[in-house]
Amino acid sequence: xxxxxxxxxxxxxxxxxxxxxxxxxxxxxxxxxxxxxxxxxxxxxxxxxxxxxxxxxxxxxxxxxxxxxxxxxxxxxxxxxxxxxxxxxxxxxxxxxxxxxxxxxxxxxxxxxxxxxxxxxxxxxxxxxxxxxxxxxxxxxxxxxxxxxxxxxxxxxxxxxxxxxxxxxxxxxxxxxxxxxxxxxxxxxxxxxxxxxxxxxxxxxxxxxxxxxxxxxxxxxxxxxxxxxxxxxxxxxxxxxxxxxxxxxxxxxxxxxxxxxxxxxxxxxxxxxxxxxxxxxxxxxxxxxxxxxxxxxxxxxxxxxxxxxxxxxxxxxxxxxxxxxxxxxxxxxxxxxxxxxxxxxxxxxxxxxxxxxxxxxxxxxxxxxxxxxxxxxxxxxxxxxxxxxxxxxxxxxxxxxxxxxxxxx
Ligand SMILES: Cc1ncc(COP(=O)(O)O)c(C=O)c1O
Numbered sequence: 001x002x003x004x005x006x007x008x009x010x011x012x013x014x015x016x017x018x019x020x021x022x023x024x025x026x027x028x029x030x031x032x033x034x035x036x037x038x039x040x041x042x043x044x045x046x047x048x049x050x051x052x053x054x055x056x057x058x059x060x061x062x063x064x065x066x067x068x069x070x071x072x073x074x075x076x077x078x079x080x081x082x083x084x085x086x087x088x089x090x091x092x093x094x095x096x097x098x099x100x101x102x103x104x105x106x107x108x109x110x111x112x113x114x115x116x117x118x119x120x121x122x123x124x125x126x127x128x129x130x131x132x133x134x135x136x137x138x139x140x141x142x143x144x145x146x147x148x149x150x151x152x153x154x155x156x157x158x159x160x161x162x163x164x165x166x167x168x169x170x171x172x173x174x175x176x177x178x179x180x181x182x183x184x185x186x187x188x189x190x191x192x193x194x195x196x197x198x199x200x201x202x203x204x205x206x207x208x209x210x211x212x213x214x215x216x217x218x219x220x221x222x223x224x225x226x227x228x229x230x231x232x233x234x235x236x237x238x239x240x241x242x243x244x245x246x247x248x249x250x251x252x253x254x255x256x257x258x259x260x261x262x263x264x265x266x267x268x269x270x271x272x273x274x275x276x277x278x279x280x281x282x283x284x285x286x287x288x289x290x291x292x293x294x295x296x297x298x299x300x301x302x303x304x305x306x307x308x309x310x311x312x313x314x315x316x317x318x319x320x321x322x323x324x325x326x327x328x329x330x331x332x333x334x335x336x337x338x339x340x341x342x343x344x345x346x347x348x349x350x351x352x353x354x355x356x357x358x359x360x361x362x363x364x365x366x367x368x369x370x371x372x373x374x375x376x377x378x379x380x381x382x383x384x385x386x387x388x389x390x391x392x393x394x395x396x397x398x399x400x401x402x403x404x405x406x407x408x409x
Contacts, residue, residue, distance in 0.1 A: 014137055024350055025359045035357045036389055038378045041179065041329060043243045043299075046380035050244035051295050054284040058247065061283035070276040072268070074100030074251065078285035082236075085289040086253050090224035091234065097254040099267065100277040100285075104209045104235040104250035109135055110274075111205060111233055111252065114266035115170050116141040122171040123164060125156065126367035127332065127374070129179045129207070133367075144169070145367055150374075153323060154183035154332070158192040165200045172197045174222060175207040177214065180366045180376040181332045182307075182325020187220040194225055194232075203260065204232040209250070210328040212241040212296060215304055217326055223255040231256045231263070238281060240328070242288050243299065249281040303329055306379045306386055313390035314377075317397050322377075331377045332363065335397070340371030342400075349375055351400070356392040 025035045037045075049055075073079060079095040086093045101107040108131060116122065118140030124132045126145035136143040146161045148154040161172075174193060177184045185193075197204045206222035223232040237250030257264050307324075310331050314322040322333040335348055343351070345362035352358050363374025379386060 010138060010140060014134055021349065021359065021361055021365070024353060028353055028357065033357050035353065035359055036381070036385065037359050038381065038389065039359045039361045039376075041240070041378050041380070042245050043240070043329070043380055044245065047382070048243045048299060048380070050238070050242055050247075051288075051291060053287050053291065054238070054242060054244065054281075057284035057287045058280050061280040066279055066283060068279060070100070070279045070282055072099075072271045072274075072276050074098065074277060075279075075282050078251075078282040081286040081289040082251055082253060086223075086234075089221050091221050091253065092223070092226070092228070092255050093253045093257075097257045098251055099254075099271055100249065100251045100282060101271070102250070102274075102277050103239060103245075103248045104207065104237040104252075105131055106274075106277070107233075107235045107250050107252040108132065108205065108207070110267055110270045111203075112136065112139055112141070112171070113270055114263055115203060119168060121166060121169045122173060123161065123169060123202070124173045125175055125178065127154075127178075127180050127363060128173070128175055128367060130366060132173050142168075148178065148181060148183065150181075150323065150332070150334070154178065154181040155185065155189055156193070158189070158196065161193065162196050162199075165196065165202070169200060169202060171205055172202045173205045173207065176222065177210045177219070177325075177327025179210070179328055180330045180361075180363070181323065182328050182330050183323070184214065184217050184219060184326035186217075187225065190220055190222055191225050194222070194230060198230050203263070204230065206232055206234045208234055209237050209240050211236070213300070213303065213329065214327045215300075215307060215325070219327065223253070226255050229256060229259055231260045238284070238288065244281070247281040247284075248278055249285070250277070302382070303379070305383050306381070307331070309383050309386050310377060310379045310390070313387065314393070317390070317394045319397055319401050320393075325379075329378060329380050331379055332366075332374055333377055334363075335373040335375065337371060337373035344370035345373050345375055346370060348373060352393065352396050355399075356396050358389050358392055 079098040082098045083095045112135045121142045124143045133143045211219045223234045226232040232255045234253045239245035319336045349362045360375040364370040368374040
């Protein structure tokens with residue numbers, strides 16, 4: 001008998017591969033096998049901690065009695081500190097253009113809800129972080145994927161981007177540096193993307209939650225290139241740049257908000273209706289915005305070594321390749337599945353999990369073709385753990401390519 005308690009149809013295709021795949025890992029663990037998780041980008045799970053100064057400011061806020069709701073946009077001191085840091089990074093914004101949210105995730109949710117009607121279109125990078133697909137689906141909007149080319153260091157193709165714009169396109173999302181590829185976009189690429197947005201009247205969402213975690217090259221803030229007319233909503237948070245994902249504090253900084261007063265009004269209404277972001281971590285924001293650059297030195301030295309071992313070891317395995325990530329803590333590697341003849345990317349990931357207890361996420365969870373054999377590696381574990389993981393991958397690969405192992409269950 002059909003249940004009368006039916007979920008809304010908009011949830012039917014709602015997928016979040018990064019967490020969904022854990023169900024499979026738990027089954028393997030239930031059989032008594034150890035699993036090494038390289039699926040989720042949470043630095044704290046791998047021994048990183050937020051800077052001590054931030055922990056103290058957060059705890060002090062609680063001790064000082066700051067357990068009330070905050071103003072919907074966030075406390076003034078935090079908004080001022082963010083606006084000042086934005087200015088240092090050549091981003092035009094006043095404290096009024098800053099709105100604190102429940103992680104960068106909620107900032108994206110609010111902007112999507114404020115701008116998109118059902119049937120409207122949003123340009124999202126592919127591969128890209130699945131949050132944006134999920135948000136579009138929730139609203140009944142359509143995500144239109146623009147490709148990042150693995151043969152060109154995962155850079156987007158501007159002509160393709162322009163060709164995807166229709167009268168229903170409202171938003172252009174960029175993720176820089178990118179999750180899952182670790183690619184950093186050049187200033188020229190960003191400027192060309194802004195031109196597409198300007199020509200077509202799109203609002204730009206610049207997801208820059210990893211902008212301080214850069215190995216090679218320089219991060220150019222999208223909003224610093226926006227001139228004085230194009231609205232760019234920059235998303236940041238304490239989650240990655242400050243290693244505090246569980247505090248759930250993020251914010252949007254709206255550059256050229258004067259160009260879209262009605263949208264700003266809608267954003268504020270939505271922010272009001274959900275009351276506010278977590279209060280006590282907001283008191284850590286002025287401290288965060290004024291930390292010396294060196295606060296990340298040890299973190300970056302460790303991450304760089306982990307990135308290098310990932311790149312070196314994977315490229316040495318027959319049938320595998322991997323681009324060199326320039327930022328964040330992800331690598332998008334590829335196994336040669338002979339155009340799908342040997343299986344799909346998900347089957348590969350599950351096969352590796354079953355045989356070797358290593359958990360990656362299949363590329364198709366981020367938008368690549370299952371036949372292409374991409375998979376995302378979170379290189380947060382220490383070098384010794386990673387070396388052991390890549391030895392296990394090499395072992396698996398040898399059997400797999402010799403035909404001693406098939407991906408079928
Ligand atoms: C590209 C990207 N944007 C946003 C988020 C979510 O960030 P937050 O914890 O600030 O909600 C993540 C988390 O992994 C991410 O990778």
